[in-house]
Amino acid sequence: MDPELEAFIPFFPPADLTDPFTARKNLAELAAAVPRPDTTDMEVEDRMVPADPDVAVRIYRPRQAQGAVVWLHGGGFVMGDLDTEHPWATRITEGSGAVVISVGYRLAPEHRFPAALDDAYAVLAWTAEHAAELGIDPARIAVGGHSAGGGLAAAVALRARDEQGPAVCFQLLNQPGLDDRQETWSARNFTDTPWFNRDKAAAAWRHYLGSRPATPYAAPARAADLSGLPPAYIATAEFCPNRDEGIGYALRLLQAGVPVELHQWPGTFHGSQAILSAEVSQRQNAELGAALRRALAG
Numbered sequence: 001m002d003p004e005l006e007a008f009i010p011f012f013p014p015a016d017l018t019d020p021f022t023a024r025k026n027l028a029e030l031a032a033a034v035p036r037p038d039t040t041d042m043e044v045e046d047r048m049v050p051a052d053p054d055v056a057v058r059i060y061r062p063r064q065a066q067g068a069v070v071w072l073h074g075g076g077f078v079m080g081d082l083d084t085e086h087p088w089a090t091r092i093t094e095g096s097g098a099v100v101i102s103v104g105y106r107l108a109p110e111h112r113f114p115a116a117l118d119d120a121y122a123v124l125a126w127t128a129e130h131a132a133e134l135g136i137d138p139a140r141i142a143v144g145g146h147s148a149g150g151g152l153a154a155a156v157a158l159r160a161r162d163e164q165g166p167a168v169c170f171q172l173l174n175q176p177g178l179d180d181r182q183e184t185w186s187a188r189n190f191t192d193t194p195w196f197n198r199d200k201a202a203a204a205w206r207h208y209l210g211s212r213p214a215t216p217y218a219a220p221a222r223a224a225d226l227s228g229l230p231p232a233y234i235a236t237a238e239f240c241p242n243r244d245e246g247i248g249y250a251l252r253l254l255q256a257g258v259p260v261e262l263h264q265w266p267g268t269f270h271g272s273q274a275i276l277s278a279e280v281s282q283r284q285n286a287e288l289g290a291a292l293r294r295a296l297a298g
Contacts, residue, residue: 067140095289150176
């Protein structure tokens with residue numbers, strides 16, 4: 001474990017999703033403790049995207065934007081909202097120079113699959129339809145997210161390919177949750193890792209899926225065919241149950257002819273990039289923005 005990160009482990013809430021309402025409260029408190037970023041160099045606007053039901057989004061517009069990213073927060077499909085994601089959406093905007101459309105998708109277990117995916121896909125379609133209003137090139141729209149949001153971003157890319165939907169030029173998947181089966185080495189063995197472990201991952205999938213069988217749109221690692229998907233940047237954390245499914249997905253994308261940049265961050269754990277004082281976190285966060293900037297530069 002990176003020593004700069006290890007010192008902060010006692011301050012993280014327990015890795016427990018058995019009570020979604022307590023988990024949401026803990027995440028909100030954790031997010032509130034993150035230093036608030038400066039937004040003076042960008043416009044920040046809350047909107048409702050027409051859908052069934054309408055979807056809340058927060059749009060971050062930097063000066064001279066290079067494309068856009070539909071951004072999906074983490075939280076095990078159960079936690080997180082526009083406010084908890086605000087610090088990270090702001091940093092993605094700063095680092096990438098892109099218009100960031102942060103999606104307040106519906107949460108499980110009140111709203112199980114495919115509610116979150118439907119919300120995310122509706123926002124992708126809205127973004128493409130309103131590219132001129134947003135001041136972006138419709139050919140430069142990416143999807144991205146962290147943890148469960150990374151899995152949702154991968155699912156949006158799959159659905160857009162299958163339905164000949166809006167063109168997605170890039171997918172940015174940070175520590176993504178891609179596979180409900182939990183059969184990889186990291187998923188089976190990381191039972192006591194900080195913030196996220198095997199039990200918490202299993203609870204997230206139970207809340208998200210309920211009694212429904214998983215499909216590739218719920219768990220993208222189940223997709224048999226990954227050809228024709230947009231180029232990807234995939235980042236994994238060493239002590240994270242999602243690690244091996246992220247690496248495996250990257251390898252399968254490569255084998256399907258999809259360009260991939262893969263970065264496995266040593267000494268890190270799931271969500272540890274929130275510890276901004278650590279040098280490795282600073283590199284992680286900077287690289288996410290830089291990868292997106294490169295992809296949207298055209």
